[in-house]
Amino acid sequence: MVLPVKRWFAIAFLVSAIAITQTTALAADDWQIIKVSGHDYLSVDNISKFYGLAAEVVSVGGKTQLETVRSPLEFVRGSREVMINGARSWLCFPIIENDGRFLVSRTDLAKTIEPLLRPQRVPNAGKVETVVLDPGHGGHDKGALSRYGSEKDFALDVARTLRPLLQAKGLRVIMTREGDYFVPLEVRAQIANAARNSIFVSIHFNATNDDPNATGFEIFSFTPLGAPSTSDGAVAPSSLSTQPGSAVDAQSMALSACIYHSMLGHIPEFDRGIKRARFAVLRLTKVPAVLVEGGFLTERGESQLIAKKDWRVKLAQAIGAGVESYVALGVKKQPPMLVADYRRENKSPPVEFVAPEADSSLLDLLGDSVALSPLPTPAETPLPVPQQQPPQLPASLESAVIVP
Numbered sequence: 164m165v166l167p168v169k170r171w172f173a174i175a176f177l178v179s180a181i182a183i184t185q186t187t188a189l190a191a192d193d194w195q196i197i198k199v200s201g202h203d204y205l206s207v208d209n210i211s212k213f214y215g216l217a218a219e220v221v222s223v224g225g226k227t228q229l230e231t232v233r234s235p236l237e238f239v240r241g242s243r244e245v246m247i248n249g250a251r252s253w254l255c256f257p258i259i260e261n262d263g264r265f266l267v268s269r270t271d272l273a274k275t276i277e278p279l280l281r282p283q284r285v286p287n288a289g290k291v292e293t294v295v296l297d298p299g300h301g302g303h304d305k306g307a308l309s310r311y312g313s314e315k316d317f318a319l320d321v322a323r324t325l326r327p328l329l330q331a332k333g334l335r336v337i338m339t340r341e342g343d344y345f346v347p348l349e350v351r352a353q354i355a356n357a358a359r360n361s362i363f364v365s366i367h368f369n370a371t372n373d374d375p376n377a378t379g380f381e382i383f384s385f386t387p388l389g390a391p392s393t394s395d396g397a398v399a400p401s402s403l404s405t406q407p408g409s410a411v412d413a414q415s416m417a418l419s420a421c422i423y424h425s426m427l428g429h430i431p432e433f434d435r436g437i438k439r440a441r442f443a444v445l446r447l448t449k450v451p452a453v454l455v456e457g458g459f460l461t462e463r464g465e466s467q468l469i470a471k472k473d474w475r476v477k478l479a480q481a482i483g484a485g486v487e488s489y490v491a492l493g494v495k496k497q498p499p500m501l502v503a504d505y506r507r508e509n510k511s512p513p514v515e516f517v518a519p520e521a522d523s524s525l526l527d528l529l530g531d532s533v534a535l536s537p538l539p540t541p542a543e544t545p546l547p548v549p550q551q552q553p554p555q556l557p558a559s560l561e562s563a564v565i566v567p
Contacts (some may be wrong), residue, residue: 164198166171168208169321171537175291184310188539190239192194193209193212193213194209194364196211196269197261197264197266199259199503200262200268200541202256202268202269203264203268203269203270203436204259204261204265204267204268204269205267205269205272206265206266206383207238207264207265207266207267208268209265210267210272212275214236214280214354217546222539225430226528230394233520235247235248235280236276236280237551238254238258238267238292239258240258240259240260241257241258241259243255243256243257243312244259244436245275245278245381245530246274246503247279247280247419248279248280248422248424248459248501249424249439249501249502250427250434250436250437250502251325251434251436252275252279252322252436252437252438253275253283253436253437253438253439254267254268254271254275254315254391255268255270255271255274255275255387255391256268256270256271258391259328263315270366270390271336272387272534274387274390274412274413274416275416277418277436278413278416278417279417279420280379280415280559281498281499282416282417282420282421282489282492282499283418283492283495283497283498283499284495285414285416285492286413286414287493288359288414288415288417288418288489288492288493289489289490289491289492289493290408290493291334291360291361291362291486291489292316292334292335292358292359292360292361292364292491293334293335293337293358293359293360293361293362294334294336294337294340294361294364295336295337295338295339295354295355295358295361295362295363295364295367295450296320296322296325296326296329296334296337296339296495297322297337297338297340297351297355297365297367298314298315298318298321298339298361299314299318299365299366299367299368300315300339300345300367301315301319301340301342301343301344301345301346302316302343302344303345304306304344304426305560306318306367306368306370307368307369307370307460307461308349308370308460309461309466309469309470310466311388311466311470313372313468314367314368314460315343316343317368317457317460317469317470317475318366318367318368319337319340319342319343320475321366321457321475321478321479321482322338322478324364324475324476325366325479325483326484328479328480328483329483329486329487332487332490333360334486337354337356337358337361338352339354341384343490345459346424347489348443348444348447349443349447350446351365351444352447352449353447355448355449355450355452356448356449356450358450360476361450362418362450362451362489363448363450363451363452363453364422364453364455364482364485364486365444365445365452365453365454365455366455366457366458366459366482367454367455367457367485368456368459368460368469369381369456369457369458369459369460369461370459370460370461371453371459371461371480372435372461373461375462377433377459377461377462378433378458378462378464379432379433379434379435379459380381380423380426380427380430380432380433380434380435380455380457380458381421381424381435381436381437381438381456382419382437382438382453382454382455382456383419383438383439383440383442383445383453383454383456384412384415384416384418384419384439384445384452384453384454385408385409385412385415385439385440385441385442385445385446385452386406386439386441387408387409387439387441387450387483388406388407388408388409389406389408390439392439392440393438393441394437395441399476406441407446409449410449411449411450412419414451415445415451415453416437417450417451417489417492418452418453418486418489419437419453420437420499421485421486421488421489421499422453422455422486422488422489422493423485424485424488424499424500424501424502424504425481425482425484425485425488425500426455426457426478426481426482426485426504427462427502427505428481428500428502428503428505428506429477429480429481429503429505429506430481432458432465432475436458436476442453442454444502455482457469457478483550484505488500502558523542547564
């Protein structure tokens, strides 16, 4: 996704081992809420102090390059795009500049930054006995098509390959479909909801009518209460409050991060990001749930890769490693492996960013009973739409709110 060169800046948080070890944890009174048009924001400096990171504003080229990302957090002014631990994600609301300060929505700190930066802190993350694999489409519903085959067949093959990999790790695996037949979306969700301590992984492949050159991976979890989905444009804020949220929003975001970092780390595909949507299988599922898009069947080169059995085996292995990483959160309580860790796994010991454990979690500071401040009316502030890119998504931690 190319951004215009002028007027785009990145806020790069540069990790320093000294800063991490010497930073004093913030107390609740240290959060400084800034009101802008009815929304609550926090400054980049405020957030950097909480996580123990030095902050710097740097110019960014026409496009954010994964290879050049050397910091845990990198924002783009005026955009919902953000790089977190080396993988792209999308905020609920754009970064804004106010009185010389760069500001981040309070919602985004709780629902995007915290669970993606520290998934090991998410309550009940990794508590898994059953993995429900959902091969998309089936039967009369072929899904996306290429000259080499259909989405329904490729998705089923990946799920069948993935099942024994997960079983070998001691996990129970349930398939929403075992063959080429259609399963209603609500039934797929019911299967996951009925399983004990389950997570739901829906497997799909992408397609587009707008850009035949579109490529890459992306992953979705359910859109939080009061936020637009990734693909939403100028949405009336008053309509957002009527949409439901999820009680396992934070866990779903942590699951997204674990799987997505593994996918990008094992397979060199374009990073389209960790995103949000209100797809039926996500909306109806009451357990941690993600929907994986494993590349585009409408792009010639990528569709050829997807059609190869050995490539689909690699994809299944990458998803499996991501699920294993998520399960480990409940055991080790340590940061999961990141894109860079997977890529250098066989070259040198992984170097992980670890936010200071001495500080309190956001939930500890805030509790979980504080409601978000009212959204402004449409007449006050319509949802901003960055130029030359569809505005993108929200993030997780349904119960947490960043207030003093």
